[in-house]
Structures are given as structure tokens and as C-alpha cells.
Amino acid sequence: xxxxxxxxxxxxxxxxxxxxxxxxxxxxxxxxxxxxxxxxxxxxxxxxxxxxxxxxxxxxxxxxxxxxxxxxxxxxxxxxxxxxxxxxxxxxx
Amino acid sequence: xxxxxxxxxxxxxxxxxxxxxxxxxxxxxxxxxxxxxxxxxxxxxxxxxxxxxxxxxxxxxxxxxxxxxxxxxxxxxxxxxxxxxxxxxxxxxxxxxxxxxxxxxxxxxxxxxxxxxxxxxxxxxxxxxxxxxxxxxxxxxxxxxxxxxxxxxxxxxxxxxxxxxxxxxxxxxxxxxxxxxxxxxxxxxxxxxxxxxxxxxxxxxxxxxxxxxxxxxxxxxxxxxxxxxxxxxxxxxxxxxxxxxxxxxxxxxxxxxxxxxxxxxxxxxxxxxxxxxxxxxxxxxxxxxxxxxxxxxxxxxxxxxxxxxxxxxxxxxxxxxxxxxxxxxxxxxxxxxxxxxxxxxxxxxxxxxxxxxxxxxxxxxxxxxxxxxxxxxxxxxxxxxxxxxxxxxxxxxxxxxxxxxxxxxxxxxxxxxxxxxxxxxxxxxxxxxxxxxxxxxxxxxxxxxxxxxxxxxxxxxxxxxxxxxxxxxxxxxxxxxxx
Numbered sequence: 001x002x003x004x005x006x007x008x009x010x011x012x013x014x015x016x017x018x019x020x021x022x023x024x025x026x027x028x029x030x031x032x033x034x035x036x037x038x039x040x041x042x043x044x045x046x047x048x049x050x051x052x053x054x055x056x057x058x059x060x061x062x063x064x065x066x067x068x069x070x071x072x073x074x075x076x077x078x079x080x081x082x083x084x085x086x087x088x089x090x091x092x093x
Numbered sequence: 094x095x096x097x098x099x100x101x102x103x104x105x106x107x108x109x110x111x112x113x114x115x116x117x118x119x120x121x122x123x124x125x126x127x128x129x130x131x132x133x134x135x136x137x138x139x140x141x142x143x144x145x146x147x148x149x150x151x152x153x154x155x156x157x158x159x160x161x162x163x164x165x166x167x168x169x170x171x172x173x174x175x176x177x178x179x180x181x182x183x184x185x186x187x188x189x190x191x192x193x194x195x196x197x198x199x200x201x202x203x204x205x206x207x208x209x210x211x212x213x214x215x216x217x218x219x220x221x222x223x224x225x226x227x228x229x230x231x232x233x234x235x236x237x238x239x240x241x242x243x244x245x246x247x248x249x250x251x252x253x254x255x256x257x258x259x260x261x262x263x264x265x266x267x268x269x270x271x272x273x274x275x276x277x278x279x280x281x282x283x284x285x286x287x288x289x290x291x292x293x294x295x296x297x298x299x300x301x302x303x304x305x306x307x308x309x310x311x312x313x314x315x316x317x318x319x320x321x322x323x324x325x326x327x328x329x330x331x332x333x334x335x336x337x338x339x340x341x342x343x344x345x346x347x348x349x350x351x352x353x354x355x356x357x358x359x360x361x362x363x364x365x366x367x368x369x370x371x372x373x374x375x376x377x378x379x380x381x382x383x384x385x386x387x388x389x390x391x392x393x394x395x396x397x398x399x400x401x402x403x404x405x406x407x408x409x410x411x412x413x414x415x416x417x418x419x420x421x422x423x424x425x426x427x428x429x430x431x432x433x434x435x436x437x438x439x440x441x442x443x444x445x446x447x448x449x450x451x452x453x454x455x456x457x458x459x460x461x462x463x464x465x466x467x468x469x470x471x472x473x474x475x476x477x478x479x480x481x482x483x484x485x486x487x488x489x490x491x492x493x494x495x496x497x498x499x500x501x502x503x504x505x506x507x508x509x510x511x512x513x514x515x516x517x518x519x520x521x522x523x524x525x526x527x528x529x530x531x532x533x534x535x536x537x538x539x540x541x542x543x544x545x546x547x548x549x550x551x552x553x554x555x556x557x558x559x560x561x562x563x564x565x566x567x568x569x570x571x572x573x574x575x576x
Contacts, residue, residue, distance in 0.1 A: 005452075013448055036466070042392055
């Protein structure tokens with residue numbers, strides 16, 4: 001783990017780290033990754049990964065509209081919106 | 094008659110015998126909240142609506158199993174028209190347009206949600222020190238942490254403000270604070286309680302549950318909290334028993350597993366002594382102890398610290414400053430809007446976990462970390478499956494020791510992560526597990542963990558209730574709490 005890797009994963013996470021924080025975070029991440037490297041002591045040959053303790057196929061329900069359209073309720077919780085859309089800085093010039 | 098430290102069962106009797114009205118009960122509850130404000134257990138209070146509801150119940154009594162009972166909701170459950178922050182600056186202005194299924198279930202049973210409890214930011218922490226809204230004081234000592242992440246919930250119950258609180262448990266967030274605050278808490282089987290409306294941290298591990306004074310109250314609460322919910326694809330569609338039904342059945346012949354790999358010699362003598370005394374007590378109740386082996390259990394914490402951050406980095410990508418929550422001031426473009434909003438909105442521990450998650454999921458590392466951790470997760474689950482062929486429940490201390498001092502874990506995150514050594518395995522395997530008070534060390538409470546087989550909450554609650562009707566650890570209260 002070096003500063004370059006940390007800055008790449010920070011970008012992937014859409015987070016910016018200030019200079020002061022960067023050293024501490026690099027060290028913390030290095031220690032955490034070292035800690036989880038213990039996993040290599042386990043023999044996992046031919047072991048299927050377990051993604052969820054239930055391991056059941058997600059049940060589907062019939063495709064009926066069950067919720068009312070509450071556009072206004074959701075738009076009014078946005079930091080910036082007009083009557084139809086969430087607003088963000090211009091993307092296409 | 095004071096309502097402080099009363100259980101749900103006791104408050105129901107008081108209400109039924111007209112010793113207190115619904116409105117008096119709620120007013121006294123808010124007076125306890127105010128006189129103990131320094132504990133900082135609450136982020137938001139729901140006073141006006143609570144008093145209205147109580148008045149309505151006085152005019153028109155309800156037959157619900159929790160009618161009029163004040164309950165504190167963890168600030169991670171969406172509550173319609175009531176601010177829900179998840180302990181984060183990111184959601185400091187968020188007012189949900191709907192309530193979580195579990196909140197609805199509790200309210201349909203008549204309970205009154207009196208407010209939202211403080212917690213570690215996005216439930217990431219074991220001491221409540223990562224909350225944006227300040228630390229929570231453990232009622233057992235001003236400078237002691239209450240545990241986390243459901244720290245406000247456990248502290249509110251321990252201070253006798255409310256008889257019960259909702260919590261969530263991703264790696265021990267109900268059981269560890271229950272242990273450190275001397276109260277009872279249960280995380281049921283993964284899928285028993287709907288996750289709809291629960292702000293997600295690690296979706297394959299998150300599970301809601303109650304914190305209360307007794308196992309009996311936890312059973313009453315679970316009866317209402319559990320339900321099949323079409324809105325949550327991981328919600329179980331299994332029969333939900335009456336969890337109170339077998340509480341009083343004796344536990345003669347109950348086979349309790351002791352995990353060989355949990356090396357108790359590394360713990361303080363006092364902690365081991367408390368645990369051994371509880372074992373003796375269970376023996377006197379007719380239980381039988383069997384040593385079991387869970388060969389991969391020592392890899393639980395490293396497994397968790399790959400799986401949980403991976404799921405967290407994915408879940409928390411929704412906080413982008415566009416649809417709800419905070420947005421940074423005057424971003425130059427869309428990318429800056431995302432980056433500045435997230436950098437300002439999240440605290441250090443949340444950022445650390447998002448970064449670990451992005452790392453273990455990134456190209457080139459996915460197989461070495463994420464896939465490997467999921468494989469080890471299966472080994473751990475297989476270990477439990479084999480163990481439950483020979484035992485009914487598994488017992489261990491809940492925590493490595495009683496409550497520690499604020500700031501005492503230093504700034505090494507791994508020291509804090511190890512706090513959940515005994516609790517994490519049940520989340521990885523999806524098993525029900527609970528913590529009950531079983532001793533006091535240096536005037537600080539500590540808990541006993543019981544882990545059950547899949548869907549076997551009834552047996553856990555029965556074992557816990559049998560312990561509680563023959564001991565008084567769950568009745569101990571801290572000194573110095575204002576009435």
C-alpha cells in the first residue's frame with residue numbers, strides 16, 4: 001500500500017483525502033490489509049464462495065404496481081430540484 | 094410510582110391496573126430523557142407526536158401487545174416525517190417519506206416511538222465514538238463507552254429511560270453494547286426481520302433486533318418485529334413462532350457447546366471467573382457442557398473486515414448529494430459535487446471502510462481478498478453446521494471485557510475491530526445470538542453470549558429466561574442516574 005494506490009482507491013470511492021490525513025490513512029490501510037492477509041492461511045481449494053447466509057434464490061413477486069407515484073415527495077427531499085428533475089451542474093456543454 | 098428501570102411486562106401491568114395513564118407514562122419518559130441529557134443517548138426526540146398518541150390511547154385504549162409502551166428507535170431506521178441521520182453529517186437534514194417495516198410493525202402493536210437513538214456513524218464502530226452527534230456516555234461511568242454501534246439504544250435502556258429500544262447488529266452492534274451497558278439484546282436469524290427502511294451498511298450481515306431489560310421482553314418485541322416482507326428479497330418466509338411460549342420450560346438436558354478455539358486464557362481472570370460462574374449456574378439448571386471445535390473461527394474478524402467494507406463501499410455509493418441528504422456548496426461540476434459532498438459528509442471511520450472496500454473489490458485484488466473471504470465465510474458456516482449436530486446452543490463471553498474508557502483504544506482501528514471477536518462469527522453464518530448480563534467487574538457490567546442454530550431463537554430466549562429467573566444480574570442498575 002503506497003500513496004499512489006491510496007489516491008487511486010480514493011478516486012474510485014469519490015473521496016478526497018487531505019495531505020495530513022493521507023499518511024495516516026495509508027498506514028491504517030496497510031495495517032488492515034496486513035491483518036486480513038491472515039485469510040491466506042485457510043485452505044479454500046474447491047470451496048464455493050458464500051455471498052449470503054440464506055443462499056436462497058431471491059423470490060420474485062408478481063409485476064403489479066403497488067406503490068403510488070409520489071414524485072413530489074421525493075423531489076422535495078433533494079438538495080436541488082425543479083418540479084420534474086433532480087438538478088446537478090451541467091454535464092453536457 | 095416511578096417508571097424508571099421498569100420492564101415492558103411491568104409497565105403493561107401498571108397501565109392495565111390504571112396505576113398510570115398513557116400520557117403520564119410518556120411525560121415521565123421525556124422527563125427522564127431530559128434529566129439524563131448528558132448521556133447523549135438521543136439524536137432526535139419525537140415528543141409532540143408521542144404525547145398526542147398517548148392521549149389518544151387514554152381516550153381509546155388499544156389491545157396491541159405493546160400498547161402505550163415507549164420505545165426508542167435506532168437512528169438507522171427510517172421513520173416517516175421524523176429526521177433520520179444514521180449518526181452522520183451526510184443525513185443531518187434527511188426526513189424520510191416512509192417508515193421501515195420493523196418500525197411499522199412495532200407501532201402497529203401500539204408502541205410509541207419516543208425518539209431516535211445515537212449511534213456510531215452508519216453503524217461503523219464499537220464505542221459510539223464515531224457519531225457525528227457526539228459520544229454517548231455509558232450510564233455505568235461517565236468516562237466509559239457504551240459500546241456500539243447501538244450505543245444510544247443500550248444506554249437509554251440501561252439508564253432506565255425506556256424499557257426497550259430497537260437496534261441493528263452487523264458484527265455485534267446489539268450484543269456488544271448490551272454487554273457493556275448491562276442489558277439484554279438479541280440479533281435474530283438473518284432474514285427474520287425485514288431490512289426494508291433500514292439504512293444499509295453490509296447487506297448480507299445486517300439484522301435488526303431488540304434491546305431490553307429482560308429476555309422475556311425481547312421475546313415480546315421479537316413477536317412483533319419479525320415478519321415476512323415482500324419489499325426485502327432476503328426476508329425469510331418461514332413460520333414465526335410465539336417466542337414467549339417456551340420461556341418457562343426448564344432446560345434440563347440442554348446441550349451447550351464451548352468453543353475450544355476461543356482462547357479465554359488471553360482474557361482477564363475476572364472475565365474468565367464470571368464466565369465460569371455462569372457455566373456452573375447453567376449446570377445447576379440441568380444443562381450439559383460439550384467442548385466443540387470451530388476450526389476456522391479465528392479467521393472471523395479478518396473475513397468480516399473484507400466482506401463488510403466491500404458491501405459498505407457499494408451501499409454507501411448512493412450518498413452522492415443528488416437525491417437526498419447533504420450537498421456541498423457551489424460545486425464546479427458533477428464530479429466535484431460527488432467528491433466534495435462525500436468528503437465533507439462522511440467521518441474518518443466511514444471513509445476508511447469505504448476505501449478498504451474499494452480496494453478489496455478492485456480489479457486484481459478481488460480474487461485475493463473478496464472471493465477468498467467469501468470462501469472462508471463458507472468454511473466458518475460449515476463449522477457451525479457441524480457443531481450444531483452435537484449441541485443445542487453455543488456459549489461464550491460476549492466481549493473481551495467490560496466497558497473501556499473513551500479514547501482508550503488509541504487510533505489503531507484494528508484494536509477496535511477486535512472488540513467484536515466473539516460476536517462477528519454469528520453474523521457471518523447468519524445465526525441468532527444474544528447477550529445477557531452475567532456479572533459485574535469493578536462496578537461495570539459484562540454479558541454472556543448465547544448463539545443458536547438457524548431459526549432457533551426460541552431456545553436461546555428460553556435459556557436466557559431460565560438464567561434470568563434464577564439470577565439478578567439483569568436487575569442491577571447503575572448509580573448516579575437521575576430520576
